[in-house]
């Protein structure tokens with residue numbers, strides 16, 4: 665199968681037809697029609713074999729996750745997802761792998777109604793780069809730079825599940841299905857991001873772990889935070905780990921939950937609007953420093969380095 669047959673067979677027609685696509689796959693460019701008065705939100709993420717997914721990950725999981733991590737970035741801005749482009753580098757045209765990959769990608773794309781509008785297909789070591797595009801009403805996007813002193817730092821869902829699954833896999837032990845899904849099939853918090861547009865001052869999605877990702881908000885906003893480590897929401901599996909819990913929850917990465925900063929008076933409304941838990945884990949301070957405290961208010965000296973590709 666040459667690349668044109670491959671594109672036709674696996675990718676053309678994979679995702680729903682959208683009215684805001686004037687021209688999709690097949691020409692030199694796609695022609696897209698963003699809604700008037702909205703800003704275009706654009707994000708790119710690459711998954712590289714051995715670095716972003718373990719060798720055991722299936723084509724289905726890789727297809728799902730490649731789109732999920734990009735939709736998670738759109739969610740963190742409060743954007744409505746619309747389209748995505750796919751740049752695929754493959755060692756060979758393995759039809760079983762491609763069918764599974766397209767299915768994982770297509771299943772998640774259909775859940776959010778996003779359209780695959782083009783891409784590039786090349787030969788080389790396995791790597792998947794996706795550019796996702798969405799839109800948000802002018803000036804309504806959630807940025808990293810809006811956190812204010814007194815805001816609550818809140819996170820959606822639970823933290824540390826994906827890291828526990830990876831850790832358990834790497835130890836050669838059996839991993840529970842639900843936990844494994846948290847690693848391989850993250851659910852981007854798209855509806856939560858949109859619901860929080862008018863309620864939150866700042867947001868980021870948690871890809872590298874709260875310790876590192878919250879620092880990005882603090883730096884961009886010129887503020888600090890006190891984070892209460894006993895408040896971090898944990899699934900039963902993560903809560904059962906006395907040792908290593910904090911490292912999984914603060915530095916494990918791959919959570920794809922949202923971390924938002926909002927004024928305390930908006931918490932109740934935010935919780936009503938979300939269909940998943942929103943847990944306050946700390947507070948924004950004027951002093952530009954990230955401190956960890958325990959339930960008794962005592963400071964804990966923790967030093968979690970976020971994953972860095974060129975560290």
Ligand code: ADP
Pocket residue numbers: 671675676688689690691692693694750751752780781782783784785
């Ligand atoms: P060009 O040489 O003009 O860049 P290509 O031959 O690379 O065009 O691609 C042909 C068409 O197929 C284009 O519309 C492109 O966007 C689309 N395409 C290529 N690879 C993919 C892919 N992996 N998924 C979806 N569309 C793709």
Ligand code: MG
Pocket residue numbers: 783784
């Ligand atoms: Mg091209």
